[in-house]
Amino acid sequence: MEPGAASPLRRSVDDGATTAVASAPAWDGEEENEERGSSSPEGSDLAYSTLGMQSLEMAVGYNGSTLGDNVVWHPGTGMYAYSSKNLVVVEDLASRSQMVLWRHVASVSCLALSTDARVLASASSATELDVGCAPIYLWSCDSGRCQASLEFHQGGVAALAFAPGNQVLCSLPRDAVDSTVVIWDLHTATIRALGKTASLMTHIAWRSPHEFATSGESTCLLWSLPVAGGQLSCMPLNVGADSPEEAEPTPKLVALTYGFATNELYVCDSDGSIWCHDCTMARPSRLCGCLPVGAGDITRIASRGNVLVLGTSDGALYRFHAGAGGTYYLHGATRVDGCVNALALSASGDEGVVGTSASTVWYADTVQETVVPLTAGFTHAVQSVSPGEGTSMLAIATRSGVSTWDANGWYRLLKFEVGPDSPAECTCAAMQPGGSACVGGFTDGSLHFFSTERGAVEGVSNVHSASVVAAVYSPEGGEVLSASIAGELAVTNATSHTAVPFLPELSDGDRLDALAVAARPHGSSMAAAAFSRKLEVFGTPWADSPGTAGAHVMTYRCPEAVRGSHPESAVASTSSGGAACCAFVASVAGGTSIVAYSAPVMAPGSIVLLDFRQRRAVHRLSVDIGPLYSISASRDGRRLAVSGGGGTVAVADRDDDYRFTALGRMPTLRDGSGVASLLFDATSSALIAASGTNLQVFRMRE
CATH class of the missing domain: 2.130.10.10 (YVTN repeat-like/Quinoprotein amine dehydrogenase)
Structure with missing residues (x-):
């Protein structure tokens, strides 16, 4: 290419x-x-x-x-x-x-x-x-x-x-x-x-600076521009019958294009027919040599010289060459990953850039019948973004499954989906250190393990009785600590996929919303589970200090919950991560023993910093952005980022006593959607924000 x-x-x-x-x-x-x-x-x-x-x-x-x-x-x-x-x-x-x-x-x-x-x-x-x-x-x-x-x-x-x-x-x-x-x-x-127009038009094709055509539903109109402006004039083009005597209902017109440097207008209908209107003739005629049997519906058409390229609903690009007598011959087909919703061709028709319903943009060589992905996206809203230690790979969870990405250039590497008939939806994901595997948590309480090296499902473990809210790999990648919304914790072997309950005594009926693992301050490895009314800190199953594995470290109960002032509507919410009225926790790394915690029973925008070595709250923060949607801490422990509704993001700096001096609404998120996930990159110099089906990467000011 x-x-x-x-x-x-x-x-x-x-x-x-x-x-x-x-x-x-x-x-x-x-x-x-x-x-x-x-x-x-x-x-x-x-x-x-x-x-x-x-x-x-x-x-x-x-x-x-x-x-x-x-x-x-x-x-x-x-x-x-x-x-x-x-x-x-x-x-x-x-x-x-x-x-x-x-x-x-x-x-x-x-x-x-x-x-x-x-x-x-x-x-x-x-x-x-x-x-x-x-x-x-x-x-x-x-x-x-x-x-x-x-x-x-x-x-x-x-x-x-x-x-x-x-x-x-x-x-x-x-x-x-x-x-x-x-x-x-x-x-x-x-x-x-x-x-x-009497009906809605959906497609435009220009013939000259003063003539163009539009199509929509069952109508095709030919337009002429007035010299001095004012009202456009048009005439209908009868499309859909080989002769005036035919009385069949006209199919929906789905695409049109003028021939490149010709007087021919090509119009496609929902029955798969291609009609050619020679501007010197009174009516269009049906082209010979159309789509193969079993082809999807035509969605896009482009003409370049004697080449026609058709895009279809089943992800095919068909290349036709014009022959004698108005016959077009199929010269090849190229496949992409979804319905062709956009098609732009080179002057020769040999190359094109294609957009699909699978949220992918492709470069296509219609002669060699090869494609190269240029841009990938998400067909469903992003639930979580998880980094992998020792790799630039990320595991990103959407409702349909887990995809892996290379953050150095933002290329999608693999996509693991559960299938359209599965009742379970993916809620979270984690990348194994080194990037050779990843895991996804689902609403039915299961963990799905995927091999990024083989691009295959490794196994499924039915760990929890309720929706999984978080999963975290051990530093060596051999175990996964997971949590469910019902307050269950479990440890699963990443190879055998066998699971055992972990610290069942922590659950007292409170809803569990988030889980974070501290960055081994002073040789220990601690986890923090954010419930809707309390935070529990405990040694991870793989803690390397004697006596710390699974050891209970501290419980922080929100004073608001103790006083009974929490809003019942918020506590009753069953939403998992990335929604307001959930609890959030982040490990403030950089050799500290601090975790940041926010809960729906607190005042909107409230965050408490807890030192689990001292077993007490050491700082209370407040940011005026309403209920929080996500929280993240940079790996160097310097910055803390939170998000509220409407794409509002606040960033606090440790050097400024964690005062939220920087606050604004991201220009990319002004449509009212919230930020479901925030993540600082490995260098702590960029912030990744996930909102809906999109990610944005922002460079931090020093």
Whole structure:
């Protein structure tokens, strides 16, 4: 694969290494307050003007479930872009460097790239309250600056397309109540022409700077732009019958494209037929030589010269060559991992970049019939992110299973799923030291062991009677300490997968929400179990100091629970990690014996630091971000990070007496979702935040 020349989007940090960088306009908090109207909570002395983070270094994830074309590619520069929740991520194929564009609040539904690759357009999938509509933003591909905001559509945008010459942009609504086709003048960023349709249009294809076609449901319309603006004119194209006498119902039209430098318009329907309309003829005709028997539904089509490439719902890319008499011959098929939701081809049709419903972006060589993954994401919300000692690998849990990733470049390595018919969902994961195996905990109380070397399931152990909330490997990787929401603890042999109960006396009917293992201060190895009303600290099963294995160290009972002031609704919650009204615990490493604990019976945003050597609380912290969603401590023990609702993250520094002087709402998480998991990297210089189906990596300020 020759991805193309180096992109002008390539950037690097101060040390000269090619890495991802945050996009312009640079967010420093103050600008965000002015543009979006956010402000510091009333009475809070915490500054929203700094987040304590130098930059958004990397966005991980691709919106594979969107209905619009949300992947674009320019072979000449090697640049491709895709949507990642409410972000737009621009990458260079050669260097894999990133530029992240953020301004949307709602998820991005579709993208379009100008033919000269200088302007990128992105559109929202829903109305954004602070804008009053579903905005379309125009970005400079060189600087990453937002050049204009185009505001008209209500309820979301379904499709975008630049006209040849890049003078105008066409947009289609996602809401049937709107049903307005809009032509935007890109010089003035204003509406040039409007057109109304009787039904919803979902696809656009330009023939010339003044002619284009749209399709949706059972209707295909041919449009002409007025010279001076105003009302668009259109005429319907009868698609779906070989002759006017045929009276069969017209299938749904699912894709269309103009032939590359030709007068032919290709329209695909839900029955798998491909119709070709020669602009010199009155009506389209059905193409000969369509999909093989048993092929999935057509979802995307692209034409380049005498080559047609079709994407299908079962993950196939079919390459056709034009022959004599209007016949197209199948020349090959390439497979990807899900329904083809986006397709961008090179001028020859030999190469393409493909987005799938499995949240993967692929480079595809349609001649050699090979594919290479470019970007991977998550089809379900991330539950937890767990590092492995002595390796750059991470184990990431989503509802469907466990995936392993290399944090050096953020490549997905393996994906272990339980299957769509399984009633159990994955709640947590852990990576074995060294990275040769991982384990996932599930809602049915089982632990699933996976070999990352063989890419296979090693075994299943039915350990608990209730949903697993945490699993932790021993330093040597031979044992797994796990905890369930019912307060059960168990030790499982990582090879034989046999399990035995551990410290059953700790459970008194209280809900257990989290588990953390301390970093061996002074030769001991301690674990802390966070219950909804108390924290229990005890020696791990593998503690190496005499008499400490399984030894009870201390119990901390929340004063609020003792006084009976806890909210019953919070205590009754059965949510596991990554939700408000749960208890959280983190080991504050760096040679200390401190753990940070928060519980739903405490005041919202309250955290207590406990020294288990002294067996007492040594510090009480408070952060004004409401109920907490997650908590993490850096490995050097210097920083503590917590998250609240709406993507709000606070960072405290030990050198500043753990005072939360840095607080802000992450620009990537402004859609109201919470941060389910926070994790500092091995160097303690970056913070990984998981929200929904996406991860963001932030570089910390020194």
